[in-house]
Amino acid sequence: MDFPLVVKIKKIKQETPQTKSFVFEYPKRAKPGQFVNIWLPGVNERPMSISFDDGKNYTLAIAAAGESTRQMHALRVEDKIGIRGPYGTHYQWKDGQRIAMLPGGYGAGPTYWMATLATKCKIDFFLGARDKSLLLFADKIKKLKNVRFLPSTNDGSAGVKGFNVECWMQEMERGVKYDSVITIGPELMMYAVSKQCAKRKVPCQLSIERYMKCAFGICGNCCVDDLGITMCQQGPVVDNTLAGKIAEFGQYHRDDVGRKKEF
Template sequence: MNYPKVTKMIEGKKENSDVKTLLFEYPEKTHSGQFFMIWIPGVDEIPMSVSYITKNVKGITFRKVGDATKALFNLKEGDKIGIRGPYGNGFKFNGKKILFVGGGTGIAMMVSAVEQATKKNISATVILGAKSKKELFFEDRIKKCGAEVHITTDDGSQGHKGFATDLAEKLISKNKYDLVLTCGPEIMMKKLFEICGNIPFQASLERYMKCGIGICGQCTVGKGLRVCEEGPVFDGKTLKNIEDFGVFKRDAAGRKIRF
Protein backbone atom coordinates (compact mmCIF):
# COMPACT_ATOMS: atom_id res chain seq x y z
CA MET A 1 0.00 0.00 0.00
CA ASN A 2 1.27 3.47 -0.84
CA TYR A 3 1.26 4.72 2.70
CA PRO A 4 4.43 6.11 4.30
CA LYS A 5 6.30 3.64 6.45
CA VAL A 6 7.60 5.48 9.49
CA THR A 7 11.19 4.54 10.19
CA LYS A 8 14.15 5.90 12.15
CA MET A 9 17.12 7.44 10.43
CA ILE A 10 20.01 5.17 11.39
CA GLU A 11 22.99 7.15 10.13
CA GLY A 12 23.67 10.57 8.68
CA LYS A 13 26.90 11.33 6.86
CA LYS A 14 28.05 14.74 5.70
CA GLU A 15 29.56 14.44 2.21
CA ASN A 16 30.58 18.10 1.96
CA SER A 17 29.42 21.36 3.50
CA ASP A 18 25.98 21.21 1.85
CA VAL A 19 25.50 17.57 0.89
CA LYS A 20 24.45 14.82 3.23
CA THR A 21 23.59 11.12 3.01
CA LEU A 22 20.92 9.62 5.26
CA LEU A 23 20.62 5.88 5.76
CA PHE A 24 17.51 4.11 6.98
CA GLU A 25 16.29 0.58 7.31
CA TYR A 26 14.12 -0.17 4.33
CA PRO A 27 14.17 -3.72 2.96
CA GLU A 28 12.12 -3.07 -0.23
CA LYS A 29 13.96 -4.18 -3.37
CA THR A 30 15.23 -1.02 -5.05
CA HIS A 31 17.02 -0.36 -8.32
CA SER A 32 19.26 2.60 -9.04
CA GLY A 33 17.35 5.40 -10.73
CA GLN A 34 14.23 4.71 -8.64
CA PHE A 35 13.08 7.15 -5.97
CA PHE A 36 11.29 7.35 -2.64
CA MET A 37 8.78 9.85 -1.34
CA ILE A 38 10.40 11.06 1.88
CA TRP A 39 8.04 12.53 4.46
CA ILE A 40 9.57 14.92 6.94
CA PRO A 41 6.71 15.19 9.43
CA GLY A 42 5.37 18.70 9.78
CA VAL A 43 7.51 20.00 6.92
CA ASP A 44 6.96 18.38 3.52
CA GLU A 45 7.13 15.18 1.51
CA ILE A 46 9.61 15.17 -1.38
CA PRO A 47 10.87 12.73 -4.01
CA MET A 48 14.47 11.58 -3.54
CA SER A 49 16.46 9.21 -5.69
CA VAL A 50 18.08 6.27 -3.99
CA SER A 51 21.83 6.80 -3.58
CA TYR A 52 22.77 3.82 -1.46
CA ILE A 53 21.43 0.29 -1.85
CA THR A 54 21.97 -2.78 0.27
CA LYS A 55 19.46 -5.49 1.07
CA ASN A 56 18.12 -3.95 4.27
CA VAL A 57 19.46 -0.42 4.28
CA LYS A 58 18.80 2.30 1.70
CA GLY A 59 20.08 5.83 1.51
CA ILE A 60 19.38 9.19 -0.02
CA THR A 61 21.87 11.96 -0.73
CA PHE A 62 20.87 15.57 -1.17
CA ARG A 63 22.02 19.15 -1.14
CA LYS A 64 20.28 21.56 1.22
CA VAL A 65 18.41 23.93 -1.03
CA GLY A 66 14.92 24.43 0.41
CA ASP A 67 12.93 24.00 3.62
CA ALA A 68 12.50 20.25 3.18
CA THR A 69 16.14 19.49 2.45
CA LYS A 70 17.26 21.82 5.25
CA ALA A 71 15.01 19.93 7.67
CA LEU A 72 16.39 16.63 6.38
CA PHE A 73 19.93 17.96 6.72
CA ASN A 74 19.33 18.72 10.39
CA LEU A 75 17.76 15.33 11.13
CA LYS A 76 19.51 13.39 13.88
CA GLU A 77 20.05 9.67 14.18
CA GLY A 78 16.93 8.14 15.65
CA ASP A 79 14.61 10.85 14.27
CA LYS A 80 11.57 9.54 12.47
CA ILE A 81 10.76 9.99 8.80
CA GLY A 82 8.12 8.44 6.58
CA ILE A 83 9.10 6.60 3.41
CA ARG A 84 7.07 5.25 0.52
CA GLY A 85 8.31 3.63 -2.62
CA PRO A 86 10.52 2.82 -4.37
CA TYR A 87 8.78 4.39 -7.33
CA GLY A 88 9.57 4.77 -10.99
CA ASN A 89 11.50 2.59 -13.39
CA GLY A 90 15.23 3.04 -12.79
CA PHE A 91 18.09 2.64 -15.24
CA LYS A 92 18.37 -0.34 -17.58
CA PHE A 93 21.94 -1.46 -18.14
CA ASN A 94 21.62 -2.54 -21.76
CA GLY A 95 25.21 -2.95 -22.90
CA LYS A 96 28.69 -4.02 -21.94
CA LYS A 97 30.41 -0.64 -22.10
CA ILE A 98 28.50 2.23 -20.55
CA LEU A 99 29.33 5.91 -20.08
CA PHE A 100 27.82 7.44 -16.93
CA VAL A 101 27.58 11.22 -16.65
CA GLY A 102 26.54 12.73 -13.32
CA GLY A 103 26.32 16.48 -12.81
CA GLY A 104 25.83 18.37 -9.53
CA THR A 105 23.58 16.54 -7.11
CA GLY A 106 22.87 14.07 -9.93
CA ILE A 107 26.16 12.48 -8.89
CA ALA A 108 24.27 10.94 -5.96
CA MET A 109 22.12 8.54 -7.95
CA MET A 110 24.70 8.10 -10.68
CA VAL A 111 27.21 6.60 -8.27
CA SER A 112 24.73 3.99 -7.04
CA ALA A 113 24.03 3.15 -10.70
CA VAL A 114 27.74 2.67 -11.36
CA GLU A 115 28.00 0.42 -8.30
CA GLN A 116 25.16 -1.77 -9.54
CA ALA A 117 26.49 -1.87 -13.10
CA THR A 118 30.07 -2.77 -12.20
CA LYS A 119 28.78 -5.63 -10.03
CA LYS A 120 27.30 -7.00 -13.25
CA ASN A 121 30.73 -6.80 -14.91
CA ILE A 122 29.79 -3.87 -17.08
CA SER A 123 32.73 -1.75 -18.16
CA ALA A 124 31.93 1.66 -16.72
CA THR A 125 33.38 5.02 -17.64
CA VAL A 126 32.21 7.78 -15.34
CA ILE A 127 32.25 11.55 -15.61
CA LEU A 128 31.38 13.44 -12.46
CA GLY A 129 30.89 17.16 -13.01
CA ALA A 130 30.57 19.88 -10.39
CA LYS A 131 30.97 23.63 -10.15
CA SER A 132 34.07 23.31 -7.97
CA LYS A 133 36.07 20.89 -5.83
CA LYS A 134 34.01 21.94 -2.77
CA GLU A 135 30.82 20.62 -4.34
CA LEU A 136 32.14 17.20 -5.31
CA PHE A 137 31.29 14.12 -3.30
CA PHE A 138 31.33 10.30 -3.53
CA GLU A 139 34.81 10.16 -5.10
CA ASP A 140 35.73 7.48 -2.56
CA ARG A 141 32.72 5.34 -3.44
CA ILE A 142 33.22 5.63 -7.16
CA LYS A 143 36.91 4.71 -6.93
CA LYS A 144 36.03 1.46 -5.16
CA CYS A 145 33.86 0.34 -8.10
CA GLY A 146 36.76 -0.17 -10.46
CA ALA A 147 35.32 2.26 -12.97
CA GLU A 148 37.30 4.62 -15.16
CA VAL A 149 36.63 7.94 -13.45
CA HIS A 150 36.94 11.47 -14.82
CA ILE A 151 36.25 14.59 -12.80
CA THR A 152 35.34 17.96 -14.27
CA THR A 153 34.87 21.24 -12.42
CA ASP A 154 33.66 24.49 -13.96
CA ASP A 155 36.46 26.42 -12.25
CA GLY A 156 39.17 23.81 -12.68
CA SER A 157 39.68 23.40 -8.91
CA GLN A 158 39.75 19.65 -9.47
CA GLY A 159 40.10 17.41 -12.52
CA HIS A 160 39.44 18.82 -15.98
CA LYS A 161 38.43 22.45 -16.17
CA GLY A 162 35.13 22.82 -17.98
CA PHE A 163 31.76 21.13 -18.33
CA ALA A 164 31.05 17.43 -18.07
CA THR A 165 29.54 17.58 -21.55
CA ASP A 166 32.80 18.86 -23.08
CA LEU A 167 34.67 15.89 -21.71
CA ALA A 168 31.84 13.52 -22.70
CA GLU A 169 32.11 14.77 -26.27
CA LYS A 170 35.83 13.96 -26.33
CA LEU A 171 35.37 10.50 -24.84
CA ILE A 172 32.51 9.68 -27.19
CA SER A 173 34.57 10.66 -30.22
CA LYS A 174 37.39 8.31 -29.19
CA ASN A 175 35.46 5.37 -27.72
CA LYS A 176 32.47 3.27 -28.65
CA TYR A 177 29.89 3.12 -25.87
CA ASP A 178 26.80 0.86 -25.96
CA LEU A 179 24.85 3.28 -23.80
CA VAL A 180 25.09 6.66 -22.12
CA LEU A 181 23.32 7.18 -18.76
CA THR A 182 22.94 10.56 -17.15
CA CYS A 183 21.50 12.49 -14.24
CA GLY A 184 22.11 16.13 -13.54
CA PRO A 185 20.97 19.61 -14.53
CA GLU A 186 18.52 19.25 -17.42
CA ILE A 187 20.41 21.67 -19.65
CA MET A 188 23.48 19.46 -19.26
CA MET A 189 21.49 16.31 -20.05
CA LYS A 190 19.93 17.92 -23.11
CA LYS A 191 23.36 18.93 -24.40
CA LEU A 192 24.65 15.42 -23.77
CA PHE A 193 21.65 13.97 -25.62
CA GLU A 194 22.53 16.07 -28.64
CA ILE A 195 26.17 14.98 -28.45
CA CYS A 196 25.17 11.30 -28.25
CA GLY A 197 23.39 11.27 -31.61
CA ASN A 198 22.50 7.64 -32.26
CA ILE A 199 24.09 6.17 -29.15
CA PRO A 200 21.40 4.66 -26.89
CA PHE A 201 20.68 7.12 -24.10
CA GLN A 202 18.85 7.24 -20.77
CA ALA A 203 18.33 10.32 -18.63
CA SER A 204 16.70 10.71 -15.24
CA LEU A 205 14.35 13.69 -15.13
CA GLU A 206 13.43 15.64 -12.04
CA ARG A 207 10.01 17.22 -11.69
CA TYR A 208 7.99 18.64 -8.79
CA MET A 209 5.89 15.79 -7.47
CA LYS A 210 2.84 15.44 -5.30
CA CYS A 211 1.28 11.96 -5.30
CA GLY A 212 4.18 9.88 -6.65
CA ILE A 213 1.68 7.22 -7.74
CA GLY A 214 0.52 8.43 -11.11
CA ILE A 215 -2.80 10.11 -10.39
CA CYS A 216 -2.34 13.80 -9.70
CA GLY A 217 -0.66 14.79 -12.98
CA GLN A 218 1.75 17.25 -11.36
CA CYS A 219 4.87 15.67 -12.90
CA THR A 220 3.70 14.93 -16.44
CA VAL A 221 5.93 15.75 -19.40
CA GLY A 222 5.32 15.58 -23.14
CA LYS A 223 2.11 13.75 -24.04
CA GLY A 224 1.05 13.01 -20.47
CA LEU A 225 4.05 10.89 -19.47
CA ARG A 226 4.22 10.72 -15.70
CA VAL A 227 7.77 11.12 -14.40
CA CYS A 228 6.74 9.20 -11.26
CA GLU A 229 5.35 6.23 -13.21
CA GLU A 230 6.81 6.04 -16.71
CA GLY A 231 10.00 7.77 -15.55
CA PRO A 232 11.99 9.15 -13.94
CA VAL A 233 14.37 7.51 -16.42
CA PHE A 234 13.46 8.03 -20.07
CA ASP A 235 15.30 6.65 -23.07
CA GLY A 236 16.43 8.66 -26.08
CA LYS A 237 13.51 7.64 -28.29
CA THR A 238 11.03 8.88 -25.71
CA LEU A 239 12.98 12.03 -24.90
CA LYS A 240 12.99 13.00 -28.57
CA ASN A 241 9.20 13.46 -28.31
CA ILE A 242 9.16 15.23 -24.97
CA GLU A 243 9.03 18.90 -25.88
CA ASP A 244 9.61 19.84 -22.22
CA PHE A 245 13.04 18.16 -22.08
CA GLY A 246 15.68 20.79 -21.45
CA VAL A 247 13.15 23.56 -22.08
CA PHE A 248 10.76 23.87 -19.14
CA LYS A 249 9.48 22.29 -15.94
CA ARG A 250 6.33 23.10 -13.97
CA ASP A 251 6.00 24.62 -10.51
CA ALA A 252 3.55 23.43 -7.85
CA ALA A 253 0.76 25.44 -9.51
CA GLY A 254 1.47 23.85 -12.90
CA ARG A 255 3.00 26.99 -14.41
CA LYS A 256 5.79 26.53 -16.91
CA ILE A 257 9.24 27.53 -15.66
CA ARG A 258 11.89 27.73 -18.36
CA PHE A 259 15.30 26.26 -17.57
Protein backbone atom coordinates in the same frame (compact mmCIF):
# COMPACT_ATOMS: atom_id res chain seq x y z
CA MET B 1 0.18 0.54 0.13
CA ASP B 2 1.02 4.17 -0.52
CA PHE B 3 1.23 5.36 3.06
CA PRO B 4 4.51 6.56 4.58
CA LEU B 5 6.36 3.94 6.58
CA VAL B 6 8.06 5.60 9.54
CA VAL B 7 11.73 4.67 9.96
CA LYS B 8 14.53 5.89 12.22
CA ILE B 9 17.65 7.44 10.75
CA LYS B 10 20.60 5.14 11.49
CA LYS B 11 23.48 7.21 10.19
CA ILE B 12 24.12 10.71 8.85
CA LYS B 13 27.30 11.69 7.00
CA GLN B 14 28.44 15.07 5.73
CA GLU B 15 29.53 14.16 2.21
CA THR B 16 30.34 17.61 0.82
CA PRO B 17 29.88 21.10 2.29
CA GLN B 18 26.32 21.08 0.84
CA THR B 19 25.34 17.43 0.94
CA LYS B 20 24.55 15.02 3.72
CA SER B 21 23.71 11.37 3.30
CA PHE B 22 21.03 9.74 5.44
CA VAL B 23 20.94 5.98 6.01
CA PHE B 24 17.92 4.04 7.24
CA GLU B 25 16.57 0.51 7.09
CA TYR B 26 13.69 -0.02 4.66
CA PRO B 27 11.84 -3.25 3.72
CA LYS B 28 11.38 -2.76 -0.03
CA ARG B 29 14.20 -3.08 -2.52
CA ALA B 30 14.96 -0.47 -5.17
CA LYS B 31 16.95 -0.02 -8.38
CA PRO B 32 19.21 2.87 -9.47
CA GLY B 33 17.15 5.81 -10.79
CA GLN B 34 14.09 5.13 -8.62
CA PHE B 35 12.93 7.54 -5.94
CA VAL B 36 11.08 7.60 -2.64
CA ASN B 37 8.82 10.23 -1.11
CA ILE B 38 10.30 11.39 2.16
CA TRP B 39 7.92 12.82 4.75
CA LEU B 40 8.88 15.13 7.58
CA PRO B 41 5.73 15.37 9.71
CA GLY B 42 4.59 18.95 10.03
CA VAL B 43 7.09 20.11 7.40
CA ASN B 44 6.62 18.58 3.97
CA GLU B 45 6.78 15.52 1.81
CA ARG B 46 8.90 15.43 -1.34
CA PRO B 47 10.44 13.01 -3.80
CA MET B 48 14.12 12.13 -3.40
CA SER B 49 16.30 10.01 -5.63
CA ILE B 50 17.68 6.93 -3.86
CA SER B 51 21.48 7.08 -3.72
CA PHE B 52 22.09 3.52 -2.66
CA ASP B 53 20.30 0.36 -1.57
CA ASP B 54 22.60 -2.19 0.07
CA GLY B 55 19.86 -4.81 0.27
CA LYS B 56 18.74 -3.70 3.71
CA ASN B 57 19.34 0.04 4.02
CA TYR B 58 18.70 3.00 1.76
CA THR B 59 21.03 5.97 1.50
CA LEU B 60 19.63 9.33 0.41
CA ALA B 61 22.15 12.04 -0.47
CA ILE B 62 20.44 15.36 0.06
CA ALA B 63 21.83 18.79 -0.79
CA ALA B 64 20.49 21.68 1.28
CA ALA B 65 18.94 23.77 -1.47
CA GLY B 66 15.52 24.98 -0.34
CA GLU B 67 13.42 25.19 2.79
CA SER B 68 12.45 21.50 3.00
CA THR B 69 15.98 20.20 2.30
CA ARG B 70 17.38 22.57 4.95
CA GLN B 71 14.87 21.08 7.39
CA MET B 72 16.13 17.64 6.40
CA HIS B 73 19.68 18.72 7.16
CA ALA B 74 18.56 19.57 10.70
CA LEU B 75 17.62 15.91 11.27
CA ARG B 76 19.70 13.78 13.65
CA VAL B 77 20.38 10.09 14.07
CA GLU B 78 17.36 8.33 15.65
CA ASP B 79 14.94 10.96 14.27
CA LYS B 80 11.83 9.56 12.59
CA ILE B 81 11.02 10.14 8.92
CA GLY B 82 8.27 8.71 6.73
CA ILE B 83 9.15 6.91 3.51
CA ARG B 84 6.94 5.62 0.70
CA GLY B 85 8.00 4.00 -2.52
CA PRO B 86 10.24 3.13 -4.25
CA TYR B 87 8.58 4.67 -7.28
CA GLY B 88 9.31 5.08 -10.96
CA THR B 89 11.49 3.57 -13.64
CA HIS B 90 15.19 2.76 -13.29
CA TYR B 91 18.39 2.64 -15.34
CA GLN B 92 19.15 -0.49 -17.34
CA TRP B 93 22.34 -2.05 -18.67
CA LYS B 94 23.68 -5.23 -20.22
CA ASP B 95 26.83 -7.12 -19.28
CA GLY B 96 29.82 -6.20 -21.43
CA GLN B 97 28.66 -2.70 -22.33
CA ARG B 98 30.98 0.29 -22.50
CA ILE B 99 29.09 2.95 -20.55
CA ALA B 100 29.59 6.69 -20.07
CA MET B 101 28.13 8.09 -16.85
CA LEU B 102 27.40 11.79 -16.69
CA PRO B 103 25.98 12.72 -13.32
CA GLY B 104 25.48 16.25 -12.07
CA GLY B 105 25.01 17.09 -8.40
CA TYR B 106 23.15 14.39 -6.42
CA GLY B 107 23.19 12.24 -9.61
CA ALA B 108 26.53 10.89 -8.41
CA GLY B 109 24.53 8.71 -5.99
CA PRO B 110 22.43 6.61 -8.37
CA THR B 111 25.24 6.41 -10.96
CA TYR B 112 27.75 5.21 -8.35
CA TRP B 113 25.15 2.68 -7.16
CA MET B 114 24.60 1.44 -10.72
CA ALA B 115 28.38 1.19 -11.22
CA THR B 116 28.61 -1.12 -8.20
CA LEU B 117 25.99 -3.40 -9.79
CA ALA B 118 27.13 -3.26 -13.42
CA THR B 119 30.35 -5.10 -12.57
CA LYS B 120 30.65 -6.65 -16.01
CA CYS B 121 30.47 -3.28 -17.75
CA LYS B 122 33.37 -0.94 -18.51
CA ILE B 123 32.36 2.46 -17.17
CA ASP B 124 33.84 5.91 -17.85
CA PHE B 125 32.63 7.99 -14.94
CA PHE B 126 32.53 11.71 -15.82
CA LEU B 127 31.93 13.20 -12.39
CA GLY B 128 31.60 16.96 -12.54
CA ALA B 129 31.21 19.76 -9.98
CA ARG B 130 32.01 23.41 -9.44
CA ASP B 131 35.10 22.60 -7.33
CA LYS B 132 36.93 19.69 -5.73
CA SER B 133 35.01 19.84 -2.44
CA LEU B 134 31.70 19.25 -4.25
CA LEU B 135 32.70 16.07 -6.08
CA LEU B 136 30.16 13.80 -4.39
CA PHE B 137 31.21 10.19 -3.64
CA ALA B 138 34.53 10.69 -5.53
CA ASP B 139 36.48 8.46 -3.11
CA LYS B 140 34.04 5.58 -3.48
CA ILE B 141 33.74 5.90 -7.25
CA LYS B 142 37.46 5.81 -7.97
CA LYS B 143 37.86 2.60 -5.97
CA LEU B 144 35.56 0.63 -8.29
CA LYS B 145 37.47 -1.79 -10.52
CA ASN B 146 35.12 -1.47 -13.50
CA VAL B 147 35.36 2.33 -13.49
CA ARG B 148 37.70 4.76 -15.20
CA PHE B 149 37.31 7.89 -13.07
CA LEU B 150 37.33 11.10 -15.14
CA PRO B 151 36.49 14.04 -12.86
CA SER B 152 36.14 17.63 -13.95
CA THR B 153 35.67 20.87 -12.04
CA ASN B 154 34.69 24.32 -13.24
CA ASP B 155 37.65 25.89 -11.43
CA GLY B 156 40.16 23.15 -12.24
CA SER B 157 40.75 22.28 -8.56
CA ALA B 158 40.43 18.58 -9.42
CA GLY B 159 40.55 16.68 -12.69
CA VAL B 160 40.03 18.50 -15.97
CA LYS B 161 39.03 22.17 -15.87
CA GLY B 162 35.59 22.56 -17.41
CA PHE B 163 32.29 20.66 -17.66
CA ASN B 164 31.88 16.89 -17.59
CA VAL B 165 29.89 16.99 -20.84
CA GLU B 166 32.95 18.49 -22.58
CA CYS B 167 35.21 15.78 -21.15
CA TRP B 168 32.86 13.11 -22.40
CA MET B 169 32.74 14.65 -25.88
CA GLN B 170 36.54 14.84 -25.97
CA GLU B 171 36.71 11.12 -25.23
CA MET B 172 34.36 10.46 -28.14
CA GLU B 173 36.46 12.75 -30.37
CA ARG B 174 39.41 10.56 -29.42
CA GLY B 175 37.50 7.61 -30.80
CA VAL B 176 36.00 6.05 -27.68
CA LYS B 177 32.71 4.38 -28.61
CA TYR B 178 30.01 4.00 -25.96
CA ASP B 179 27.20 1.43 -26.03
CA SER B 180 25.19 3.45 -23.54
CA VAL B 181 25.18 6.85 -21.87
CA ILE B 182 23.68 7.34 -18.42
CA THR B 183 22.96 10.88 -17.29
CA ILE B 184 21.19 12.33 -14.27
CA GLY B 185 21.29 15.87 -12.95
CA PRO B 186 20.29 19.38 -14.01
CA GLU B 187 17.90 19.23 -16.96
CA LEU B 188 19.86 21.53 -19.26
CA MET B 189 22.96 19.37 -18.77
CA MET B 190 20.93 16.26 -19.64
CA TYR B 191 19.39 18.10 -22.58
CA ALA B 192 22.86 18.78 -23.99
CA VAL B 193 23.79 15.10 -23.52
CA SER B 194 20.51 14.00 -25.11
CA LYS B 195 21.10 16.13 -28.22
CA GLN B 196 24.66 14.83 -28.63
CA CYS B 197 23.54 11.22 -28.20
CA ALA B 198 20.73 11.64 -30.73
CA LYS B 199 23.16 13.19 -33.22
CA ARG B 200 25.75 10.45 -32.71
CA LYS B 201 23.15 7.68 -32.47
CA VAL B 202 24.37 6.54 -29.04
CA PRO B 203 21.68 5.02 -26.77
CA CYS B 204 21.13 7.19 -23.72
CA GLN B 205 19.03 7.07 -20.56
CA LEU B 206 18.20 10.14 -18.52
CA SER B 207 16.08 11.16 -15.57
CA ILE B 208 13.31 13.71 -16.16
CA GLU B 209 12.16 15.15 -12.86
CA ARG B 210 8.92 17.01 -12.55
CA TYR B 211 7.04 18.46 -9.58
CA MET B 212 5.29 15.46 -8.05
CA LYS B 213 2.64 15.21 -5.38
CA CYS B 214 1.19 11.70 -5.21
CA ALA B 215 4.02 9.79 -6.97
CA PHE B 216 1.52 7.09 -8.02
CA GLY B 217 0.01 8.44 -11.22
CA ILE B 218 -3.09 10.21 -9.92
CA CYS B 219 -2.53 13.91 -9.28
CA GLY B 220 -1.29 14.65 -12.80
CA ASN B 221 1.19 17.31 -11.75
CA CYS B 222 4.11 15.49 -13.43
CA CYS B 223 2.39 14.86 -16.80
CA VAL B 224 4.65 16.03 -19.63
CA ASP B 225 3.75 17.72 -22.91
CA ASP B 226 2.71 16.55 -25.42
CA LEU B 227 2.63 12.84 -24.53
CA GLY B 228 0.67 13.44 -21.34
CA ILE B 229 2.38 10.55 -19.53
CA THR B 230 3.32 10.80 -15.85
CA MET B 231 6.98 11.05 -14.93
CA CYS B 232 6.36 9.40 -11.55
CA GLN B 233 5.35 6.13 -13.23
CA GLN B 234 6.62 6.24 -16.82
CA GLY B 235 9.71 8.15 -15.65
CA PRO B 236 11.77 9.53 -14.16
CA VAL B 237 14.25 7.38 -16.12
CA VAL B 238 13.42 7.45 -19.83
CA ASP B 239 15.44 6.46 -22.86
CA ASN B 240 16.47 9.12 -25.30
CA THR B 241 13.91 8.04 -27.91
CA LEU B 242 11.10 8.76 -25.45
CA ALA B 243 12.80 11.95 -24.24
CA GLY B 244 12.87 13.11 -27.86
CA LYS B 245 9.07 12.90 -27.93
CA ILE B 246 8.68 14.96 -24.73
CA ALA B 247 8.34 18.43 -26.21
CA GLU B 248 8.86 20.21 -22.88
CA PHE B 249 12.16 18.40 -22.11
CA GLY B 250 14.86 21.06 -21.79
CA GLN B 251 12.25 23.79 -22.33
CA TYR B 252 9.96 24.08 -19.32
CA HIS B 253 8.47 22.30 -16.32
CA ARG B 254 5.42 23.06 -14.18
CA ASP B 255 5.09 24.34 -10.63
CA ASP B 256 2.69 23.17 -7.91
CA VAL B 257 -0.30 24.92 -9.51
CA GLY B 258 0.51 23.58 -12.98
CA ARG B 259 1.95 26.77 -14.41
CA LYS B 260 4.76 26.48 -16.95
CA LYS B 261 8.23 27.55 -15.81
CA GLU B 262 10.93 27.94 -18.46
CA PHE B 263 14.35 26.49 -17.77
